[in-house]
Amino acid sequence: MKARIDVMLKTGVLDPQGAAVQHALGALGFEGVNEVRQGKVIMLDLADGTSEETIKDMCEKLLANTVIESYRIEIL
Amino acid sequence: MKARIDVMLKTGVLDPQGAAVQHALGALGFEGVNEVRQGKVIMLDLADGTSEETIKDMCEKLLANTVIESYRIEIL
Numbered sequence: 529m530k531a532r533i534d535v536m537l538k539t540g541v542l543d544p545q546g547a548a549v550q551h552a553l554g555a556l557g558f559e560g561v562n563e564v565r566q567g568k569v570i571m572l573d574l575a576d577g578t579s580e581e582t583i584k585d586m587c588e589k590l591l592a593n594t595v596i597e598s599y600r601i602e603i604l
Numbered sequence: 605m606k607a608r609i610d611v612m613l614k615t616g617v618l619d620p621q622g623a624a625v626q627h628a629l630g631a632l633g634f635e636g637v638n639e640v641r642q643g644k645v646i647m648l649d650l651a652d653g654t655s656e657e658t659i660k661d662m663c664e665k666l667l668a669n670t671v672i673e674s675y676r677i678e679i680l
Contacts, residue, residue, distance in 0.1 A: 534645055560651025569610055569645040575636025590628055
């Protein structure tokens, strides 16, 4: 089975990487870019039958820093 | 309008970050993790009416290195 985890900085946490991308898009002439936020996507190929609970555990323990990041699990 | 861009390393391109995550999950006792690949997710808040063509242009020119990375655009 495959799962996809999106890890984004929580709203309100400064995202310098996103700000740099926004600035660079402006410098390249792209207009109307109001906000850019950058995060991680982690694609997991797991043994069949791995529970969503286990995947959540992976996120809490390793994949996301839950102090500043939120995550979303999607089973594919 | 909002758009979401997924940027992943192409199949066959070595992903050391993903390999490190896979190893760390194993070290934490998670079993059955066959493969991990890590990429970027970029959330764009754009002026209404920005065409998908323009977003594709942003990907080609800045957001993805199309030699080794593939991207996927999703309008939200």
